[in-house]
Amino acid sequence: MIVAQRKPLQEIIEKLEKHKKVLIAGCATCVAECRSGGQKEVELLASQLRIAFADKKISIKISECCIERQCEPEMIEEHAQKVLEQDVVLSIACGVGVQEMSLRFADITILPGLNTTFMGTHAKQNSWEERCGGCGNCILDLTMGICPIARCSKSLLNGPCGGTHDGKCEISEDTPCAWALIVERHKEKGKLEQMESIIPPKDWSTSRDGGPRVLAREELE
Amino acid sequence: MKSGSRLEKILEQGNFAVTAELGPPMSADAEVIAKKAAILNGTADAFNVTDNQTAVVRMSSIAASAICVKEGIEPIMQMVCRDRNRIAMQSDILGAVALGIRNCLCLSGDHQSFGRAGKLLGHPGAKNVYDVDSINLISILRTMRDEHKQQGGDPIKSDVPLFIGAAWTPLGDPVDFRVIRLGKKIQAGADFVQTQGIYDVERFSDAMKKAREKGFHEKTAILAGIIVPKSAGMLNYMNTSVAGVSVPEKMIQRMSQAENPKEEGIKITIELINEIRKIEGVRGVHIQPIEWETAMQEISGKANLLPRPETA
16 A cells, blocks of 8 residues: 655644635545544544644634545545635645645645655554555566565665675664565575576666656556 | 786786775865875785765765876775666766776665764765666676677677676675675676675684685685774674674774784784685785775785785
């Protein structure tokens, strides 16, 4: 899923305080899963803002909505009437949702309330971890299902650099070394010799380096 | 001859090679390199010119190496994958060769977050590149030299005489993989290999044994790295905080009891050189007197490594 994190409350307050009618628009999909932008977070943020603005004696009408998937125009449309009554929408969807809202409601200010961070998983309680770099040419078959593009801080292709220590990355004790994990899994399966072959330079043209990507499935038309 | 570099000739002649390190300044002052070159001249066969080590901006390794050439000492230009994509790397290599640089050591490079240390701010917010990794870089240089081809396939209309180097961290985690990774570097085309600093000769001997079992010592010239110790604190730091460096407790104690730690550091270095020389398959040493170039003359001299042999 797409993982995002809410922007600091102070930053949101500063962006909103000059407006009169604000809609907080959540998204019930990925960002709800990572508890940043779903129905509950809409309610919580709305309460926090009401209290903050009351304290500052600023009068702003705060409304709430949660769109099933803010990245889907049809689902946005269901909430159009409510959106059109506002002068600003604080979207707490991922960056895709914010852009879809901006496209549909060109006359209304759409502000991002989250920082979209990565594609990842709910690795342990209250903790999400990056898993995929979306590079467009998956090599997980060569790396025992652990992605070095997303999970090695240098996106190395041929094993751990000299900086790995005790299974941790050189950048932080809290960051597992993806290549240490890959080596470990090869060892467990008795397949360490598979790591002897060189993975050649990656073709990054399937990644962001090839420009914004488009997926057109003509066969589905 | 692949490159005609002095380092290559020394190794070809069967001599025990000596390399040392020369860190470029955090300035545009060519005089700093010239002074270091004058101090280091004659103490080793070639000198590693670091490439923005620890991700701190310094004079480029290509420019500093070119100054070394002008000053009459042979550079081993280091190149890290952190800061350049394959286009910039190949372009810089062509430029380096044109400027008379004949050795290149291929490295991944420290992560940019390393730059913030002590009083330095570094550039932890920098975007890193890592378009290719160090093993791919070795392979790219070999293709440029041996096939006169760029990585993308376009031809190169001149020779690219280069002696290609790689790093080996024999005692680094995950230790089982380190010999395999060395093998990949040899497969990619590493002509010589310089190791991470060795203090634990016993463990290094074991690693060398594993390398010999695979015949790696015959396929590449392995130069054992020695970081000249200055204090017990430094040894302790290296042992606990530098990945792949293991310092025996005895050595840390010896240093802490020394009346003159710097003198003791030179003694330890010489002892290490003498012990490491005896290990089968070690074809040279890479001495790193970090920002202490003046120690090189004494170290090489007392380790009976001087004068350096003539090369044709």
